[in-house]
Amino acid sequence: xAEHLLRCDSCSVRHRAVCGALARDEVARLSAIAxxxxxxxxxxxxxxxxxxxxxxxxxxxxxxxxxxxxxxxxQIVGLQFASDFLGRPFRANSPYHAETVTDVHLCTYDKGQxxxxxxxxxxxxxxxxxxxxxxxxxxxxxxxLLGRKSAGEKVASFLLMVARRMESIGCKVxxxxxxxxxxxxxxxxxxxxxxxxxxxxxxxQISRMKVDKxxxxxxxxxxxxxxxxxxxAAMEQERD
Amino acid sequence: xAEHLLRCDSCSVRHRAVCGALARDEVARLSAIAxxxxxxxxxxxxxxxxxxxxxxxxxxxxxxxxxxxxxxxxQIVGLQFASDFLGRPFRANSPYHAETVTDVHLCTYDKGQxxxxxxxxxxxxxxxxxxxxxxxxxxxxxxxLLGRKSAGEKVASFLLMVARRMESIGCKVxxxxxxxxxxxxxxxxxxxxxxxxxxxxxxxQISRMKVDKxxxxxxxxxxxxxxxxxxxAAMEQERD
DNA sequence: CAAGGCATTTGAGCCGGATCAAGGTGAATA
DNA sequence: TATTCACCTTGATCCGGCTCAAATGCCTTG
Numbered sequence: 212x213a214e215h216l217l218r219c220d221s222c223s224v225r226h227r228a229v230c231g232a233l234a235r236d237e238v239a240r241l242s243a244i245a246x247x248x249x250x251x252x253x254x255x256x257x258x259x260x261x262x263x264x265x266x267x268x269x270x271x272x273x274x275x276x277x278x279x280x281x282x283x284x285x286q287i288v289g290l291q292f293a294s295d296f297l298g299r300p301f302r303a304n305s306p307y308h309a310e311t312v313t314d315v316h317l318c319t320y321d322k323g324q325x326x327x328x329x330x331x332x333x334x335x336x337x338x339x340x341x342x343x344x345x346x347x348x349x350x351x352x353x354x355x356l357l358g359r360k361s362a363g364e365k366v367a368s369f370l371l372m373v374a375r376r377m378e379s380i381g382c383k384v385x386x387x388x389x390x391x392x393x394x395x396x397x398x399x400x401x402x403x404x405x406x407x408x409x410x411x412x413x414x415x416q417i418s419r420m421k422v423d424k425x426x427x428x429x430x431x432x433x434x435x436x437x438x439x440x441x442x443x444a445a446m447e448q449e450r451d
Numbered sequence: 452x453a454e455h456l457l458r459c460d461s462c463s464v465r466h467r468a469v470c471g472a473l474a475r476d477e478v479a480r481l482s483a484i485a486x487x488x489x490x491x492x493x494x495x496x497x498x499x500x501x502x503x504x505x506x507x508x509x510x511x512x513x514x515x516x517x518x519x520x521x522x523x524x525x526q527i528v529g530l531q532f533a534s535d536f537l538g539r540p541f542r543a544n545s546p547y548h549a550e551t552v553t554d555v556h557l558c559t560y561d562k563g564q565x566x567x568x569x570x571x572x573x574x575x576x577x578x579x580x581x582x583x584x585x586x587x588x589x590x591x592x593x594x595x596l597l598g599r600k601s602a603g604e605k606v607a608s609f610l611l612m613v614a615r616r617m618e619s620i621g622c623k624v625x626x627x628x629x630x631x632x633x634x635x636x637x638x639x640x641x642x643x644x645x646x647x648x649x650x651x652x653x654x655x656q657i658s659r660m661k662v663d664k665x666x667x668x669x670x671x672x673x674x675x676x677x678x679x680x681x682x683x684a685a686m687e688q689e690r691d
Numbered sequence: 692c693a694a695g696g697c698a699t700t701t702g703a704g705c706c707g708g709a710t711c712a713a714g715g716t717g718a719a720t721a
Numbered sequence: 722t723a724t725t726c727a728c729c730t731t732g733a734t735c736c737g738g739c740t741c742a743a744a745t746g747c748c749t750t751g
Contacts, residue, residue, distance in 0.1 A: 259690065278595040279690040286598040288591035299584060301577070306588055337541075340580040344539060347583060348546055350590040351528035355518040357597035358526040358647025362738065399699060407598025412738055414700055430747080431699065450499065450519040602708065639729060652708055654730055670717080671729065 237332050244324040248317040256297065256317075257309035266298035266325045272315030273396040276307040277404065287405040288353075289346070290397075293380040300339055301326060313396050352449075357407045360447060365406040366416040367445035370426070373397075374436060385435070392435040399431075420445075477572050484564045488557040496537065496557075497549035506538035506565045512555030513636040516547040517644065527645040528593075529586070530637075533620040540579055541566060553636050592689075597647045600687060605646040606656040607685035610666070613637075614676060625675070632675040639671075660685075 247270070250256070256274065257263055269291055276289035288307060291297060297317070299305050320328075329335045356368055377393040385392035397405065403413045420426045425442050427435045436442055487510070490496070496514065497503055509531055516529035528547060531537060537557070539545050560568075569575045596608055617623050617633040625632035637645065643653045660666045665682050667675040676682055 276591070278591065280595070280599060281688045281690050284599040286595040288594045301581065302584065307591065336577060336580065340576065340583065341541070343580065343583050343587060344542065347587045347590060350587060350594065351516070351518065351547065353594055354528045354590065354597055355520070355526040357594055359520060359524040409739060410699080411701085411740085415738090418700070448521050450521050649709060650729080651710085651731085655708090658730070 237335075240328060240332070241320070244320050244328065245318050246320075248319055250311045250315045250317065252311055252313050252315075254311040254315070255308070256311065257305055257307065259308045260304050260306055262304050263298050263302075263322070265319045265322050266296065266300070267317045267319040269293050269295050269297065270316040270318050273312040274309055274315060275312050275397075275401065275405075276309050278307060285404050286407060287401065288350070290376075290405070292376050293382075296339070296342060298322075300329060300336070312401065355449070362406075362408055362412050362416050363419070363445055364447045365408060366402075366413060366420070367442055367447075369402060369406055370434065370436070371442060371446060389439055390436060391439075392433065395432045395434055477575075480568060480572070481560070484560050484568065485558050486560075488559055490551045490555045490557065492551055492553050492555075494551045494555070495548070496551065497545055497547065499548045500544050500546055502544050503538050503542075503562070505559045505562050506536065506540075507557045507559040509533050509535050509537065510556040510558050513552040514549055514555060515552050515637075515641065515645075516549050518547060525644050526647065527641065528590070530616075530645070532616050533622075536579070536582060538562075540569060540576070552641065595689070602646075602648055602652050602656050603659070603685055604687045605648060606642075606653060606660070607682055607687075609642060609646055610674065610676070611682060611686055629679055630676060631679075632673065635672045635674055 248267075250272075256267075259279075271293050274291040274295075274297060275287050276291070277285055277287050279285045290312075297309065329339065356365055360368065373395065374391045374393060378391060382393060395402075399410045399413050399417075402408075403410045406413065417426070417428070420442075421428055423441075425436070425438045425445065427437055429435075488507075490512075496507075499519075511533050514531040514535075514537060515527050516531070517525055517527050519525045530552075537549065569579065596605055600608065613635065614623075614631045614633060618631060623631055623633045635642075639650045639653050642648075643650045646653065657666070657668070660682075661668055663681075665676070665678045665685065667677055669675075
């Protein structure tokens with residue numbers, strides 16, 4: 212398997228960012244049990260329902276969680292970026308398939324050691340809990356999108372979500388907050404699986420936005436948002 | 452407002468079922484701070500983003516969580532049955548609209564008192580956390596349904612989900628495990644909002660299943676599953 | 692630079708589910 | 722019993738997004 216195992220000895224700063232809100236000595240305790248892995252794109256991290264023997268923080272890169280029907284139809288049910296957790300505390304297995312989308316830098320912990328730390332460090336489980344509530348909120352927002360939005364609204368919502376996410380982890384290419392520019396981490400096929408559409412429909416919607424001068428493309432992955440106002444209007448807002 | 456407030460003095464048994472896995476004295480502490488409310492169908496429990504000043508367990512009945520777009524398109528993003536929790540621990544507000552679907556018997560707790568108890572009772576927060584992980588799992592299963600299943604598969608999945616849920620809370624009408632019979636808690640319009648379909652499509656799919664002798668209807672709300680095997684086949688299974 | 696291979700775009704036609712429009716049904720009220 | 726009203730069913734038509742097919746663009750390798 213093409214993955215490197217590195218001892219994690221001096222990445223406190225990184226852990227600080229990743230785990231957030233932990234005291235300095237607690238971060239040190241996490242670092243002590245951490246290993247680092249560098250994974251290429253398309254690497255399976257977790258097969259459906261397989262036992263997960265470790266936890267991880269994403270240090271950089273993007274991971275997708277997918278579910279698949281017997282005949283192959285697939286839906287992405289979660290996208291994890293830098294600083295997100297992978298794995299389910301105190302659960303043996305996970306009903307998803309997890310796979311790297313880009314190069315991914317993981318900081319992993321042995322499951323048993325991690326769970327012991329969670330119990331020992333006051334407020335750590337509370338923090339993981341709040342994290343999970345956030346994931347639940349975004350899953351439900353996604354349900355609204357999947358069930359009720361048109362193709363154009365879906366793609367607009369997706370672009371804005373990625374823009375916001377890339378911004379928050381400092382991966383945007385340009386600096387102008389009114390005209391964000393960034394690399395799409397997903398292929399058209401992955402965007403389709405994310406939005407419950409086909410590749411062709413995604414492509415057509417993106418082309419139309421290009422014609423309408425709402426966005427601009429360089430190559431196929433680098434997107435500039437030219438008109439934030441119209442892009443947000445295309446998304447269709449949630450009621451207050 | 453047509454709701455009754457009752458002092459909750461001797462409902463330990465019910466709490467035991469509802470909160471699960473709590474010791475007898477801990478259940479007693481919960482009972483001490485609980486009040487009961489009886490709500491009719493169609494009662495709003497929580498407006499979008501409004502502050503929630505209490506927690507609750509559902510003792511009986513069904514509650515729906517919805518999200519709505521500016522133009523009125525609506526999606527049900529959660530269905531809560533007896534023994535489910537309502538409210539978000541340690542969060543001021545909730546980005547959903549919550550509303551009773553049937554007559555609902557709630558057992559409510561003042562937010563502050565409840566959160567104090569959660570901190571004091573060892574393992575209580577852990578339990579709530581595990582609960583939330585389960586909700587996240589079912590939200591993601593629902594994303595697969597919304598994004599990738601056909602109308603027929605959606606309706607079949609829905610009927611099976613309700614059958615399972617009614618069974619587990621002891622609300623089924625018949626006893627034959629091979630031929631469950633139960634009352635649908637949702638109207639056609641609500642089923643449509645649940646599945647990301649229109650009323651008409653839901654109605655047509657149900658009619659077709661009736662013609663195909665997969666189910667039988669008495670009136671409009673009471674359903675018997677005649678052929679469990681074919682209903683499960685119609686659902687399209689998830690890949691292992 | 693050419694050749695190959697994959698991802699993306701674009702086009703044509705079709706179909707599943709939405710929309711629009713009547714009817715039907717059943718419980719509540721008079 | 723008749724009336725009403727909300728909910729549900731059924732039919733006819735339409736259209737957004739899917740399917741199938743081909744062309745184009747882009748990166749990799751020789």
